[in-house]
Amino acid sequence: xxxxxFDYLAPTSLAGALAALAEHGEAAKLIxxxxxxxxxxxxxxxxxxILIDLNGIGELKGVSVQxxxxxxxxxxxxxxxxxxxxxxxxxxxxxxxxxxVAHPAVRTRGTIGGNLCHADPASELPACMVALGAWFTLAGxxxxxxxxxxxxxxxxxxxxxxxxxxxxxxxxxQAGTNRRHAFLELARRSGDYALVGISCTAExxxxxxxxxxxxxxxxGPHPMVADHAASVLNGRKPTAALVQAAAAAxxxxxxxxxxxxxxxxxxxxxxxxxxxxxxxRLVPEAGLDGPQEVAA
Amino acid sequence: xTPRPLSFMVNGETVRLLVDPRRHLGDVLxxxxxxxxxxxxxxxxxxxxxxxxxxxxxxxxxLTLAVQCEGARVETIEGLSDSxxxxxxxxxxxxxxxxxxxxxxxxxxxxxxxxxxRHPEPTxxxxxxxxxxxxxxxxxxxxxxxxxxxxxxxxxxxxxAAA
Ligand SMILES: Cc1cc2nc3c(=O)[nH]c(=O)nc-3n(C[C@H](O)[C@H](O)[C@H](O)COP(=O)(O)OP(=O)(O)OC[C@H]3O[C@@H](n4cnc5c(N)ncnc54)[C@H](O)[C@@H]3O)c2cc1C
Ligand code: FES
Ligand code: FES
Numbered sequence: 060x061x062x063x064x065f066d067y068l069a070p071t072s073l074a075g076a077l078a079a080l081a082e083h084g085e086a087a088k089l090i091x092x093x094x095x096x097x098x099x100x101x102x103x104x105x106x107x108x109i110l111i112d113l114n115g116i117g118e119l120k121g122v123s124v125q126x127x128x129x130x131x132x133x134x135x136x137x138x139x140x141x142x143x144x145x146x147x148x149x150x151x152x153x154x155x156x157x158x159x160v161a162h163p164a165v166r167t168r169g170t171i172g173g174n175l176c177h178a179d180p181a182s183e184l185p186a187c188m189v190a191l192g193a194w195f196t197l198a199g200x201x202x203x204x205x206x207x208x209x210x211x212x213x214x215x216x217x218x219x220x221x222x223x224x225x226x227x228x229x230x231x232x233q234a235g236t237n238r239r240h241a242f243l244e245l246a247r248r249s250g251d252y253a254l255v256g257i258s259c260t261a262e263x264x265x266x267x268x269x270x271x272x273x274x275x276x277x278x279g280p281h282p283m284v285a286d287h288a289a290s291v292l293n294g295r296k297p298t299a300a301l302v303q304a305a306a307a308a309x310x311x312x313x314x315x316x317x318x319x320x321x322x323x324x325x326x327x328x329x330x331x332x333x334x335x336x337x338x339x340r341l342v343p344e345a346g347l348d349g350p351q352e353v354a355a
Numbered sequence: 356x357t358p359r360p361l362s363f364m365v366n367g368e369t370v371r372l373l374v375d376p377r378r379h380l381g382d383v384l385x386x387x388x389x390x391x392x393x394x395x396x397x398x399x400x401x402x403x404x405x406x407x408x409x410x411x412x413x414x415x416x417x418l419t420l421a422v423q424c425e426g427a428r429v430e431t432i433e434g435l436s437d438s439x440x441x442x443x444x445x446x447x448x449x450x451x452x453x454x455x456x457x458x459x460x461x462x463x464x465x466x467x468x469x470x471x472x473r474h475p476e477p478t479x480x481x482x483x484x485x486x487x488x489x490x491x492x493x494x495x496x497x498x499x500x501x502x503x504x505x506x507x508x509x510x511x512x513x514x515x516a517a518a
Binding site: 061098101110112161164167 | 403406419420488
């Protein structure tokens with residue numbers, strides 16, 4: 060349970076970190092909060108030659124609102140999502156979701172950038188970023204590029220990030236007054252990774268559902284956008300029968316795997332349960348709670 | 356590989372050491388500084404026995420590299436005990452039998468104190484939520500929640516008596 064030996068560098072600028080990454084190549088590993096990396100080191104799943112610490116880089120910190128976007132530095136810690144009034148106001152979904160990510164003493168160190176780059180398929184934040192239509196800024200030797208969240212996540216622990224790149228910031232379009240959200244997850248113990256979870260946003264045109272965007276986690280190799288289910292409801296007035304039909308369509312949207320905790324079949328079943336609950340929460344005025352739960 | 360000089364504050368005293376980058380803070384506290392109140396259970400973040408305070412926030416000392424603590428302020432269960440900050444919590448743990456083997460207790464106390472500083476009047480649900488990352492293999496948790504709730508009630512009563 061002890062990490063293998065490695066060297067350590069603590070650059071104080073993004074340029075310094077990029078230069079170190081370029082110099083050490085494959086041997087280097089970035090460390091942010093260390094809450095996924097250090098367990099992997101202690102379990103000797105990884106043996107980097109050198110760690111490049113991002114904690115001393117001011118450019119990667121800070122939360123601000125800039126022309127219609129909430130900008131989160133990659134080194135924003137989980138606990139800031141929980142405490143920041145700016146985040147609560149502009150991206151309440153993130154403030155709600157973060158309470159399901161790990162435990163208080165992990166959230167004080169863990170960072171959004173590290174969480175997104177780690178890309179655990181059962182992780183909450185990637186799904187939230189896809190639901191919110193966030194954009195990620197990646198810095199590399201040739202400058203910056205921006206990638207939409209849904210193109211960033213490629214597979215299990217796999218992202219679009221190049222080995223010579225650093226995620227510097229996340230931009231979340233500000234919530235319009237009409238935007239609603241719902242977040243639900245099932246886990247065996249508070250703070251554990253989800254058995255299955257859903258993060259979704261929607262708008263209502265009167266009593267008509269518009270732009271419902273349900274994104275599941277722990278239901279496939281990366282955040283899974285449930286387009287089939289959404290298309291059943293979008294443009295219509297949500298009724299219990301329609302929600303049931305949409306939940307049935309989830310079989311076409313999700314590709315969960317079974318593991319020691321839960322079978323793939325049960326995951327799909329639970330995904331349907333939380334989907335119905337999520338829609339009921341999104342449109343409380345439609346009175347969808349109740350009997351349909353029994354039908355599960 | 357190359358050891359690095361480290362200078363930080365531990366329980367109010369400045370400490371200077373040479374440490375290998377691979378070593379986590381929990382090991383350095385225990386082995387180099389003799390502060391064995393910080394317990395190591397799993398060393399991958401799941402048990403909470405190693406919880407300490409770093410610059411005022413609770414963290415896992417097994418998931419924090421010692422070299423990352425340059426210039427930082429670290430407080431362990433020894434520091435919190437000596438200052439008397441958690442004396443009432445410790446007393447409540449004794450009174451309620453909230454420990455048996457005691458392995459989880461330092462982490463529980465550090466974490467519970469963090470909750471009480473932020474939310475002086477937590478519900479039982481909030482206590483359980485805040486302690487969700489701390490395993491106890493002996494007590495079944497009920498007595499621990501009792502002890503934290505009793506401490507909260509005691510502090511609140513004292514606060515209002517003083518006012
Ligand atoms: C007990 C426990 C329970 C947990 N439960 C959950 C949970 O329920 N849900 C959940 O989502 N997470 C959970 N986590 C993980 C936690 O959220 C981590 O903090 C997070 O996944 C990684 O963030 P970090 O800042 O600690 O990154 P690190 O561990 O430092 O890094 C993770 C990876 O990302 C890379 N990286 C980090 N920052 C950047 C960057 N800016 N640019 C490019 N690459 C970068 C690193 O090289 C590394 O490969 C848990 C962790 C623990 C210990
Ligand atoms: S030893 Fe650190 S969490 Fe278990
Ligand atoms: S008292 Fe033994 S682990 Fe908690």
